[in-house]
Amino acid sequence: MNFAERLLAWHATHGRHDLPWQVHDPYRVWLSEIMLQQTQVTTVIPYYARFLARFPDVAALASAPLDDVLALWSGLGYYSRARNLHAAAVMVMERFGGAFPADPALLAELPGIGRSTAAAIAAFSFSVRSPILDGNVKRVLARWAGIDGFTGEKAIESRLWQLAQTLLPANAEDMPAYTQAQMDLGATVCTPRKPACLACPVAEDCVARLTGRQHELPTPKPRKPLPQRHTVMLLIRDAEHRLLLERRAPTGIWGGLWCLPEVDSTLTAETTALAQLGLTLQTEPALPDFVHVFTHFRLTVTPLPARAVGIGPLRDTDRLRWFTRAEALSAGIPTPLRRLLA
DNA sequence: AATGCGGGGTA
């Protein structure tokens, strides 16, 4: 049996068959694929259920306010995914009349859908013969073919795409199961740490296993030490103990989410707030620092409580808004703020 | 080609 045939046979008995998005509905497949970008299955499942209940089809999503989408995405991270999801839903309605195209090249024109996600949607929904190349597949193929070098590097990645294309099953109707089989093999057998080679359907001709290099491949990403950053976040309360939140710019960290106003220093907080927010503050002693780690830097946050005195009506209510604690918790806010409020 | 972009699970 060739590579694809062995994966298909393995998947029939050992694959995952009960995931909630394993349906031939491009909307649900698309939604799950976006949520699963750089995010593990167990994390996605509850978000997927809530999202689908609120937005049962692409028309419902396209006509919803972005704030509602971000609120349901809150805590899942990579918020550009939520903004792109909403924009793509609008495009599917306007350009394709609400029906997702089957062609991966067309799917990849939608925001948030790259080559791998487009192939996954096309394979699961329409049985199109197009290869995926996610973290699982990169690891499986790098080991099986004995490919050295960081898989994020251009030359390595292009070899892997080429290989993935040649290994596709002959029959298009096998594409949904084959695509799922690759993901399942990477997630449950060919795992990053302790690969279960004894349970692997392609172990007999796996170069990494035959040469004892399962634990060396794929070549890990070269790491640099995380830069340190510091910020002061203002916990501004009004007379009714409501909290002032500021909508962040649409791009960058926590884009579009509601967050605490930030200043550079506790010493200049009052003057900075007056200049930037138009509020006169009485600051209180800072709360203990906490650390939030991102992929690319480490952020130390000093929470600084303050009372707003002599407030006039806030003029820019699209950017600045007073929230009760309950309102803040149900809005689109980043995880550190959710933790701080809890 | 390199960087920005979250958050959680895991050993």
Place this chain on the structure above:
DNA sequence: TACCCAGCATT
């Protein structure tokens, strides 16, 4: 702590 996860967009 460090690595990894159903990657994509931007520069």
